[in-house]
Amino acid sequence: MTASAKTPAASLAHLGPDRQDIAILTSQERIRLAREDAWIGYSAAKSGLQRLEDLLDHPKSPRMPNILVVGDSGNGKTSLIGRFRDLHPPIIKPDGRGAQPVVVMTMPAEPSEARFWSDLIAAMGVARNDSGTVQAKMSQAMLLLQSLHCRMLIIDEIHNVLNGNLPRQKQLLAMLKNLGSRLMIPIVVVGTEAAKRTLQTDPQLANRFEAIVLPKWELGKEFVSLLASFERVLPLLERSNLAGRELAVLLFSLSKGSIGQLTRVLRRAAVEAIRSGDERITPEILAGLDAIDLGGV
Template identity: 40%
Template sequence: MKHLTKNTKEFVESSTESQRISSCRYPKWIGYSQATKIVNRMEELMTYPKSTRMTNLLLVGESNNGKTAILNKFNQKYEASFDSKTGSVINPVIMVQAPPEPDERRFYNAILEHIFAPYKTSEKLDLRYLRVKKMLIELQTKILIIDEIHHVLAGTPTKQRKFLNVIKHLSNDLQIPIICAGTMLAFNVIQSDQQLANRFEPRVLPKWSNDLEFKRLLVSFEALIPLRKESMLAENSMVIKLLAMSDGLIGEVARILELCSIQAIKSGEEKITKEILLNIDYISPQDRKKRYFA
């Protein structure tokens, strides 16, 4: 079982069929090069000195292409902890999801809820903001991550402008890097504001294409999938089929491989074959759209 990592090989040797099937469903992390570069850049930003002109990051990519996975990977490393010397809680990285609509109050609430800080609905906006700021200082927060930023940048140009100002103000005032993730919409809106465009370094997660990177990704997936035999996922005809089915989105690739590997275990085949690939109960993103509009 040379195609597997040491851990996966040991797991395959010591587990039952149903344990292996459960493990196929478990999300995996693959540090493909763009993901690793972005995580490393975030690490660098952790130690940036404070200034009124912080470098922020904007992670851009289509839905289901790995933005949140990267943010989670980084965030997990910096969970809140208790500092016994000072008797206080520190939380170096705070990660929140932007509310589903451009509502400033709900935006601050998302941060306050994350750090378990109570708030009254009657609390004035400026007081709420000051409290967010004070709490982040107390928690020694070094990076604020806002996922799904496109939600608060949707709407009319006036609403967009209002929220661009909120982000600008946060960034200048907190003097910590802000990392945002969102779709192309967020990128376009931020680009439309010169000051923000200068402060946000864009990092793009393009769709996957038929190249060495994608083949490497498939080899890495294969090494983590608990099958006894080698599937040769990076072989050209498999690559072409996987790309066409997944529309080049890592989330779809992961889903297809999950379904195939379960089938490979159940059938006793122990590897992902083209027949399995063609027969899984999976509808590609393009076909989903067609069905919706049909």
């Protein structure tokens, strides 16, 4: 099925400017578009981005401020740091040298200093060397961070530190404290509520981190506004009125206050709306979604 190229532009007023050309796309092309990640700039996310921008521009000092981004699983943390990284991608400078202002890595699930340095090196696009000594890996990572003019290090899944025994936890936290001080760059750590407990095991370190909290959504004006934002990016030819009371209540129930789950529900519903020819998300389409299958689209 191919979308009609004669669809009046006025009928696409529910879409944002960058979606106004979807009428010329085939159904399959719009299904692919529905499955793509799209940045939804709700108020908490915009505020978080601004705080990260402010931190990136902070003058160098031996005691740099840092940020902890904390929230439940599926509540927008990874999307937030992904958006920030996209706004500050690696670049090639006029002299031909590379620069990576924002480096993003994930704390290893089985944390150790050796794995940390190996993963950090890989996050900067350099082949891993798992056989080297901890000291050699640390020296290589520090040199890379400096040569790439890194201005911020972001560490996702920081709560994985708790997977190690107590001595290893203390060792990793001390390493983070020293890393920020030596390079004089801000460090952003990201994780669930357990991340707070991770930092609190070192009171000195905990005092250096200001929190950005991404709470679970409640059924109110902010959630309705979020749905209206989704309506503007989902590539459907008809208006669904996601922010209307009936669909808003249904979507809140299905998402359980998680923006990650809401995104999965809306992607799957949009795909079904295109395939069925309805071209809008309806209560019937939502009722027909298989809850077990909502982990993917």
